[in-house]
Amino acid sequence: MTENRAAPPWQPVKKARAHELVIEAIEDRILSGALQVGDALPPEREMATSLEVSRAGVREAVRVLEAQGVLRSQPGAGAAAGTFVAALPRDALTRFLRLHVALSNFSIQDVTDARIVLERASASAAARRLDDASRATMIDALDRMDLPHATRDSFNEADTQFHLAIAEASGSALSAALTAAIRSAMKVPILRAAERTEEWPEESQRLRREHRAIFDAIDAGDAERAAELAEGHIRRAASVLFGLPVPAPQRR
């Protein structure tokens, strides 16, 4: 009788594709510190030869890392031309989150939860260290929301600017980038929801009042109040615009 050993079934071997090998090679050099911001990559032809892959594979890898803000290609033939290691995480993060929010890979509730956590922290940090430039940007955004001829679209632009200015003023680059990317990813869903709202005049007035109150707390250096107001504002607006429940605020 043959032994009935539980041999694992043969699984297909995952073939790494050429561009993935190139990405890995570039990532390894970045993670080890051998490639730093501003450094140039070798020309495409040279990389293809060294890594023994097609030039198409190298180009695909470069496109992927460009889209992540890790590489930047400067077209042309002069000394300034070529592909360089870059420091452009902001736009890449915003595009990434915008797509995954649109695909509901993150729900509006999830995004609202994350916004509350990040914007509470941004508002309280901003209250502790508001500088003149951020203050001016916030006031400009508030004034633009007050314009009598503001449309839902121009209001939404200024509203986004206000929240981004608070994030910038927090002084923490990664928190600010995340806050800004999440708020930017929500720009179109918020505009669509505003367009569906029948009571926009009342809602926009509430939003303006809430924004002014958040600004006043930040400007007065009241970190705790700025955080509470930011949370209350996001929760209330999410409930009106997206019909989300507004749980009683919890101490954090």
Added chain:
Amino acid sequence: MTENRAAPPWQPVKKARAHELVIEAIEDRILSGALQVGDALPPEREMATSLEVSRAGVREAVRVLEAQGVLRSQPGAGAAAGTFVAALPRDALTRFLRLHVALSNFSIQDVTDARIVLERASASAAARRLDDASRATMIDALDRMDLPHATRDSFNEADTQFHLAIAEASGSALSAALTAAIRSAMKVPILRAAERTEEWPEESQRLRREHRAIFDAIDAGDAERAAELAEGHIRRAASVLFGLPVPAPQRR
């Protein structure tokens, strides 16, 4: 005398590259809801014809969106083969942050600030809703850090698992994904710092004690204490491992 008008200088027109046009076309359909998770893209040849770009351009666009976890390619020729809209943001976010942290596009201080904000929120949310599965994962991680033969590497694995389990237990998918991505992006820098630390036996004992205390607060449902302990732990460890200042904790 000719009028000296301040005409703006001619700027080079930015040519959108073929793959960027394809990305835009796919993104537009995702943002409008016409493409949803699970939907198949038309075959590469067909897309190239419809969009009037080369097949290489289509392939580059697909690679970019694959790397963002927005598309997934299933090789082969059967009915299951093709390129599909996907829901894979986690790994993409982790890789993205890991690269930008390695490039110092976000400093260790920035990352520590963001970790504190997110992990305070995760710890307090986990304390309010701990389930058996997350509890078991946390206990397993704690036990693995206690193993007498734990190396810095295996300790770091279990340490990462502990923080990820708290993030998962918070029940907010985006916050959890961000927390997990940031903690994962810090895995190698933390390991390298641990390798440089001469007083590792003492430090690992402090880390184990802090982790147990955080777990006890979560398990006891004490949200506020869990948040305070998580913040204190991250601040103290960052000061030992990276020499960061440990400012007096501030009310949030």
